Amino acid sequence: MPSVLPDGENVPDDGALPPHALEGAGDRPLGFYLHVPYCATRCGYCDFNTYTASELRGAGGVLASRDNYADQVAEEIRLARKVLGDDPRPVRTVFVGGGTPTLLDAGDLVRMLGAVRDEFGLADDAEVTTEANPESVNPAYLAELREGGFNRISFGMQSAKQHVLKILDRTHTPGRPEACVAEARAAGFEHVNLDLIYGTPGETDDDWRASLDAAIGAGPDHVSAYALIVEEGTQLARRIRRGEVPMTDDDVHADRYLIADAAFEEAGFSWYEVSNWATSEAGRCLHNELYWRGADWWGAGPGAHSHVGGVRWWNVKHPGAYAAALGAGKSPGAGRELLAEEDRRVERILLELRLREGVELSILKPAGLAASRKALGDGLLDPASYEAGRAVLTLRGRLLADAVVRDLVD
Secondary structure, X not given: OOOOOXXXXXXXXXXXXXHHHHOOHHHOOEEEEEEEOEOOOOXXXXXXXXXXXXXXXXXXXXXXXXXXXXXXXXXXXXXHHHHHOOOOOOXXXXXEEEOOHHHOOHHHHHHHHHHHHHHXXXXXXXXXXXXEOHHHOOHHHHHHHHHOOOOEEEEEEEOOOHHHHHHXXXXXXXXXXXXXXXHHHHXXXXXXXXXXXXXXXXXXXXXXXXXXHHHHHHOOOEEEEEEOOOOOOOHHHHHHHOOOOOOOOHHHHHHHHHHHHHHHHHOOOEEEEOXXXXXXXXXXXXXXXXXXXXXXXXXXXOOOEEEEOOEEEXXXXXXXXXXXXXXXXXXXXXXXXXXXXXXXXXXXXXXXXXXXXXXEHHHOOHHHHHHHHHHHHOXXXXXXXXXXXXXXXXXXXXXXXXXXXXXXXX
């Protein structure tokens, strides 16, 4: 089942934010994340806040239906308009994630986007993305999304090898994600991403190279590659604990990362975040950059997280509880935290160091600055960037990014 929500103070019934959260809002980009919590099946490695049909049924019948889900999200978007008041910012990015957003009708996703457009307006160059399962779309579906205003799409590929997909409990057919890229291009999508996972038990270096070749050959302008993390409570964690499959290995992860980076560079992709590569500046995922740079975003949907002006909050997790809150005219927020200045400084280091542009050395404390000099000497930070006042990870530094961050936040 999905992981638990953090603790926090109560969110007011009307969702109101402290006045300081909106100070200077006009100088910060605003994005929307729209969460769709439905999946046809649960992947063995996943601990996201998602639900299959059987998990949405109780003794009394259906606890939550996806039939009117778009209307519920639209209601929360209207709540966001009330909370943010006369905020003049047009929305810079919209990202529909899940779950499997494309289990909903294309028209539902377009209506959710329409609610953002109606309440806030979209920037002229707004990035509008949806995630998609390769088996849940076809050319007509993609054409409807594109006509409805979506201009970026992200397909979950994970691997090109059937036995790796089986370990992950992925249900799509090898080759289908690559075909989806071509269908999305034909529908007029300007930007297409493929998500890959490396380090799955039973995957070999050759399997990983085959997945990279397939992904690159499909012609996306963006690829994300993530090391498999075995989360407690997942089916995969239970299988590993029972000895059915081996535990993942950090050294293998490092080797696979190096293989990926070399393949991407050779194919004309450049890293811009530790786990993300794009063929151009325009191909970068602007929505994720809002997160990494501490901008403002409103997350609508069960379990979705939001951040505005140093206030972070999260919604109730279950779709039934989410619908009930909105139906009662209340915020679906389950809790929130007010980030102190030191919290925000630490988060800047945690997130910005992962970016190609790195983080300013000026925000480091003396101990962190001393650690940065050691990291520079150890070949983990780029000398030219350091000379210019920024901590930027080298390739070796990217392999040890978490360790470097821990040292620099001191």
